[in-house]
Amino acid sequence: MSDLSMQDLDHVIKLSHLEISPSRKDMYLKKLQQVLGYMDQLKRLNVDDVKPSSHAINQSTRLREDVVVPQPDLPLELNAPQWEAHSFRVPKILG
């Protein structure tokens, strides 16, 4: 088991922009402690001089000419939760 605390979890919930009920938080804490505990095995490996990999295969960056190509109209309003005056409507931001 890891030492992930409820305080840590609350912090991560805030960073993740998730609203989670107290009963579900208890459940998540237990399961995340279990998963993080399993990951502790990685500490057994000496990786001091190892370079990190962020990709599976080392590929060179693909570049292309910056050419404007016609785009089909995307009917944004069809999937918008609230659409008004060619805009996405959201609850008030200030106040």
Next chain:
Amino acid sequence: MKDLFISAIELGKRLKNRSLTCRQIVDATYQRIDAVDHQVKAFISLMTESAYIQADAVDRLLDAGQELGPLAGVPIAIKDNICTKGYRTTCSSKMLENFVAPYDATVMTKLHQNHLISIGKTNLDEFAMGSSTENSAFFTTRNPWDLERVPGGSSGGSSAAVVCGEAFLSLGSDTGGSIRQPAAFCGIVGIKPSYGRISRYGLVAFASSLDQIGPFTRTVEDAAHILNVICGPDPMDSTSAELPPVDFSTALGKDIKGLRIGVPKEMMGDKIADDVRQAIEQALDVYRSLGAIVEFVDFDMFDYAVSTYYIIAPAEASANLARFDGVRYGYRSESATNLREMYTRSRGEGFGPEVQRRILLGTYVLSSGYYDAYYLRAQKVRTLIKNGFADFFSRYDVMMTPTSPSVAFKVGDHSSDPMAMYLADIATIPANMAGLPGMSIPCGFSRDGLPVGLQILGKAYDELTVLKAGDAYQRVTNFHLKQPSMNQVAS
């Protein structure tokens, strides 16, 4: 109609000699879905209208004597995390329950250009996070070999559809084994090509450095031909590999004398169920009889790969899933009174528990104070895994392992224990870490009559050797021709 259980290539031949029309095949496919999908539950939605339009177009072209590709007119099912223009693409999530894709994924464009018939969208674990489809927000798909068991996951709807005659081919996606493990559980072929072989444009992103689209098929021959359709570089995906075109069907019918096969001892030990291990040992005997050289080797990266995966994949997912905020598309909570509540409640109500847990895990391992201990360390271990494979493939042509430590488990068996579920992917995860091609082929049955899968891994971009090895096996065995009892009623 017994033609529902033949290979896609054989179906293509019958369509071309006009002993069948494409409309008849599409009719029979939808009748089969009507007959069995209430039990199997492979499909979330059907694409009936466009399927018949495409089918009639194929019939017109064939009647006019036009030459079409070998898979023209073949019905194919699509995992519901691949965008299909004008049709829902839900990722089996409440978050995207009503999302209609405004564009086609590149693989869909390629299928249409080659006249395959997309028949519907298949169930998955929510956002492809899971190994059983039990994390779908809608329902759990059942394994046609035993309806009490899971079909594997996350692409379980796609694998179940092919084995029970609801589709001849299907597409899935594989981030840690989500094509190979359900292929093994359902007794069919599933291949995850090398990272970059197939465009990810239009695949809803889970973990971008690991995700790959790939097919489910009944034979290795079909797999080679569908790869010819869907592979290739794409200007819309900067991670797609700029490689010369390959005809994957050239791998078929080849001799494998002298093929060097390495089998990691760790994947033949006590982590593996007895009847799975026995089926793999028998498969290795078949390879020896075909002239291959089989050696057992030390390759102890599997456990480390699982830990590494469950750091890297959630970290990438936590960033990818940040886009679901209730503003532009997807679920929005109705109870929010300000912007912040709209974000947190939409995400709290729209995502299921496994997705939330992985977002939290990913955010944690990337957060200040924990980044070095978890994420950076995992990226370094990823390098060790890649180095381990590079060393392995300097001595061997392919690696063989069981695809999964067990056969299909019962619905509910692992759902309360995340680590038990995560370890179901222990054999498949390393290939994603290193971007390697991997295929599962059926190689036997357990005492309970459930399929066992043999995993064949190859060097990066060397799908040809993987296909060659799989095809050679299928030419001298008949496990891929076995059918679950629910198919015998129909034939």
